[in-house]
Amino acid sequence: MAASTYREAVRSALREEMERDPDVILLGESITGYGGSYAVTRGLVEEFGSHRVMETPIAEAGIVGFAVGAAMGGLRPVAELMTVNFALLALDQIVNSAAKFHYMFGGQWSVPMVVRTVSGFGQLGATHSQSFEGWFASVPGLKVVMPATPADAKGLLLSAIRDPDPVIFIEHSLLYSTRGPMPDDPAALVPIGRARVARAGTDVTVVAYSRMLLQALQAAEALEREDGCQCEVIDLRTLRPVDYPTVAASVRRTHRVVLCGEDWRSGGFGAALLAELQDLCFDDLDAPIARVAMRDVPLPYARNLEQALLPSSEQVVETVRSLL
Amino acid sequence: MYRQMVLIRHFEEHAAEAYAQAKIGGFLHLYIGEEAVAVGALAAARPTDPLLTHYRDHGYALARGCDPTRCMAELFGRATGLSRGRGGSMHLADRSRHFWGGHAIVGSHIPIGTGMAYAAKYHRREDVVLEFFGDGATGNGIFHEGLNMAALWKVPVVFICENNLYGMGATLAEESPVKDMVIRAEGYTMPARQCDGMDVLAVYETVQAACAHARGGNGPFFVECLTYRFRGHSMADPELYRDKEEVQRWRALDPIPRFGARLVAERLCTERELTAINEQVEQEMLQVVAAADAAPVPDPATVAEMIYANPIDPAAPVMALGAAPPPAPAAVLLGE
Structure with missing residues (x-):
């Protein structure tokens, strides 16, 4: 079985879709000569030309608006927004244009486009270290994907580009260099809207996505080793629509659930997930639904202060123990 | 063109009446006074040129040949409306006529x-995209981002600014350091031309030249039409920010009688023929309003449909998208 880094998995999905479909174009800031802020698109402009790999002005709203129009004109644009923090400048185009047109104009056309963007941190300061997946996931009309593994990054991006609706595809800066196995079939799609049981267990369900999946899996190993506790770890993969059937089926077996995310606790994605799960699973629960989330503090620069805030595997361990 | 302007005028007057009768809800922005812009510009373009407008969009829909009854039905919130009752006054669209929406x-x-x-x-493709917006839009960053990219990549688009002197209740002097919107285009090395937006032929000729430029592969073109809305910003506008004399001055330039007088003076038409057009259109509008009023409301059971072209149900078995791209969303079934 072949292995790949997360970065190379994203790049190969882009390259293969561009080879397969001449209507797929990429656009974003410094994605050509520079190769993208996280080097994901390196080499693609040489391969496909500047009419398909477009260097844009620093204009996030314009980039997304342009991509919406390109999609309406028959292309399959993949817009890169350097980080999810900069995506705030494009919120209007994402929420009021991309997400609305199919419904608001009575189904006359859809907007087949992908916004690729990046969550993460690493002493980047308060404006460059945020997680906003919950905001996007609250908007009907969007699909929101947040892969944790290289195989899912590739398979979900292939699905996202082929999907006729707008997809917000959030990568994670601290995952780009991670390596993982890739499927034997390089063209294998991972369906949007399907969670994956990343580790089977019987005692507690731990729901995670993106980088928190790795923290959750580490925590599950520690809990097995130190407490003999078997965690079932679910990788949500898609945040809209959420695969509630998979999560609920797990909670019906374990009767306990911990929700993990890196966004702020108040109003974060986990808060919405919790509310929905309480409706779905209340009778199955033996303990209140617990959360691991970012404290409601802007991310500081100093390394020790930042570390004090970041959700970690230790926090997952402690939270699981609090339920047992 | 004369008939189209009259059609818009009568449509809007009937819409105002229906609004007063609470048959139309929400916002209603009338195009009365600005008819020459939509009619002249769209007559100069091809019917297949993609059209995008601001929210004061009824006039464009009608000038593009959209069914007036379906336009009115949309204002009435009916299932047969252009946007199936999901859009409303500000969000008319008709893909079959390359009208890609009113945007709000x-x-x-x-x-x-x-x-x-x-x-x-x-x-x-030989298309030229037509984009209409008001003077107020030029204060927004997204206007500049869009013009910058259009000039950078030399795309075939004609930007048409309806300068009606007011961004809602703000005067032009309050919202812009430049009086002439064509100056905005200079920073993007975009050719631009200003015209009398109360003269349908002036608009026609200007937009015709702009389309020829863009269709010839020369990149975008910027047109400014000097115009005026005779009514308030919306039906809720008490118009405290402008005096009645100014409104009267502009009403004297009303593009409909002005063009009519020219047609008569040049012996292309008689007064009697113009009167007949007005009467015919009024009869047609009475039927439009009656038909829209009789149209069915959308079925509440369908309220959550059409959010996605490809709705995903996590509980359903996985459907393989396969190697082929999903079908183009061109086929749309109408009805509830």
């Missing part, structure tokens, strides 16, 4: 039209 976040459609123009160029 001021300026938001400007980069969208730029992207559509890029797609046309990419696919070597």
